[in-house]
Amino acid sequence: MILGSGVAGAIRQADDGTIQAECNRTGRIRLGGAAITSGGATGIRYVIHAAGMHQGSSASVDSVRMAVRNSLKKAKGKEIKSVSFPAIGAGIGGVSMELCAEVSIEEVRNHLAGETSLKEVRFVLFDNEALKIFEEIYERLLPSGD
Numbered sequence: 001m002i003l004g005s006g007v008a009g010a011i012r013q014a015d016d017g018t019i020q021a022e023c024n025r026t027g028r029i030r031l032g033g034a035a036i037t038s039g040g041a042t043g044i045r046y047v048i049h050a051a052g053m054h055q056g057s058s059a060s061v062d063s064v065r066m067a068v069r070n071s072l073k074k075a076k077g078k079e080i081k082s083v084s085f086p087a088i089g090a091g092i093g094g095v096s097m098e099l100c101a102e103v104s105i106e107e108v109r110n111h112l113a114g115e116t117s118l119k120e121v122r123f124v125l126f127d128n129e130a131l132k133i134f135e136e137i138y139e140r141l142l143p144s145g146d
Contacts, residue, residue, distance in 0.1 A: 002055065007086045016041040023049065032066025036074045048074050052089035059089030061099055068107040075118055076111075082120040087130055097130050101137040109142060 002008075002023065012020055018040030029035045029051045036048050050067035053059035067088050075083045085104060089095040101123075108121050125131050 006092060008049070011042065011047060014042045015039075019047055028054075032063045032070065034067060034070035034074045036078060046078060046080065048083065050085075050088050052095075053093045059093030059095045061089075061095060061103055064089035064093075064095055064100055065103045065107060068104050069111070072107065072111040072116075072118070076116050079117040081117060082122070083118060084122040084124045087123070087125055087134075090130070091126070097133045098137065101134045102141070105134070105138055105141050 002020075019037050019042070022037035022040075023035075026035050026037070026049075029049065031051050031054055034048055034050045036046050039045050039047055048071045050071045052064050052067040068085065071083070071085070085108075087097060087100045088104065090097045090100040104123065112118065112121070123134050125134060
């Protein structure tokens with residue numbers, strides 16, 4: 001795994017090289033897969049790396065769905081209580097923000113309906129437009145705020 005641009009690049013810049021070294025040992029992960037490393041010097045405990053797309057290619061709805069699902073499984077495996085997601089596959093990945101939000105929120109909803117260690121799931125988004133889209137999809141899929 002190479003911490004290139006976007007969220008991965010921001011993680012790389014916030015770290016001292018520890019996370020990239022762990023990624024180098026892990027190697028490439030399959031499309032839709034996820035891997036977990038320490039948080040290095042970032043001040044967070046873990047980083048879950050989700051392969052919504054591979055470098056030089058595009059994301060798909062299926063790869064986003066599987067990347068979110070497998071990230072949630074990694075969180076459960078480490079008994080993580082709180083996790084934050086970017087808009088996996090949107091932007092340079094080519095998946096529309098609407099589809100990204102729908103698939104991501106559906107996967108989180110399905111995961112939380114089962115046995116999990118998670119108490120909090122956040123979507124950390126690039127701008128207010130993305131936030132508005134996620135909020136609208138959330139209200140549509142979970143009208144009672146579940």
